[in-house]
Amino acid sequence: MKILAVDDEQDILDILVQALTASGLHEVITALSAKEALARIAETEIPFDCCLIDIQMPSINGITLTQLIRQTPGYELQPIVIITAMHQKSYLDAAFKAGATDFVTKPFNLAALKSHIQEAQRVAFEKKRSQTGTYAEGELKRLGVKPKKLRLDYAFKIQGVPSAVDCREFENYVLQLSNRHLAGAIVSAMTIEGVEGVYDELSSEEFCLVVGQVAQSIHNVLCKSGGVLSYRGKGTFLCVGPKRFLATQAGIENAINRNFVELAPKERGARIMILVGKQVPLKSVSDFDAIASLSEAVENVEKKAVLLPNFFTRGHRLPNVRRVSQEEKRLEQRGYEVLLNEALSEMDGAPFSKRYN
Secondary structure: OOEEEEEEHHHHHHHHHHHHOOOOOOOEEEEEOHHHHHHHHHHOOOOOEEEEEEOOOOOOOOOHHHHHHHHOOOOOOOEEEEEEOOOOOOOOOOHHOOOEEEEEEEEHHHHHHHHHHHHHHHHHHHHHHHOOOOOOOOOOOOOOOOOOOOOOOOOOOOOOOEEEEEEEEEEEHHHHHHHOOOOOOOOEEEOOOOOHHHHHOHHHHHHHHHHHHHHHHHHHHOOOOOOOOEEOOEEEEEEEEEEOOOHHHHHHHHHHHHHHHHHHOHHHOOOOOOOOOOOOOOOOOOOOHHHHHHHHHHHHHHHHHHHHHHHHOHHHHHHHOOOOHHHHHHHHHHHHHHHHHHHHHHHOOOOOHOOOO
8 A cells, every 4th residue: 555644743754654664565655744745646646545644734734735635636535544643622523524534643553553544445445336336327217217327325425514524434533522532422313304205306416416405404503513414325414513402303303494495496495304313422432332323313313204204194103113224234334343443452462372262
């Protein structure tokens, strides 16, 4: 892997070079400033596989450099790991909103850093695979349905919404938030009611516009004071805030829908409804518990999406057992991934004879 390491401290760069090149699997190019890093990127024909960036640098800081790299052709999906001595939540928020894939604080454990780099690589790979897996024009042709350019379950990036981050970056952000043991942090999920019908009715461009308008409405109501949101595909969103939202569940739902009506065309705003699930405290006992909080939030809103139409059409009878959604399954798999990573981290450095006993 070809890695670009950017830090204004030569000692840190020397440590990174020594640690990452020892295996013979990585080549590390260094830069002592953002300006030098941009020059390295410009003179390299094949994009770097990963960038490691410090935040506190003179002239152009690491947050701005991350934004500039994301705007560079070929680097839209490449992993960017922030390595910084800054522990404050404001830096964490700014890094992920700028496009960082992951966040590591100094002093860092070299084994853990390698794990973060591998995870960032996996995130980038999954994004590229998801993009190539979207529908080509005319591929989806169900009776009475317009051809689509993307799948309903595709968790595409929301553009133009300040608090929106990509799907897997959101999970890395939540893990960082949980590790800081911030008391009162809350997760909530939202979904577009009857999203399959909305998707079938609209073109791919119109559907993306609706998703963006819903994201903007969630941002306007919940995220202006420090929250972060993510689109999960299939009309579902996750939002994490630093503390419990003061409004009731119904109050939040009404506010988001009112805001959406103001943003959307009149005929569309009147027909689309956004459902809001119960708030779930962000658990901070372990990384597995943090991911479980996300899954619980998704489960809450999807149960509501199943119960609501049945409440009006089936005489208040409960529907059949709800199927576990694809997003819940994906989050469950992610939870077991972080659980495995935790176990491997605990074994790292232990005598070989004890690692598998």
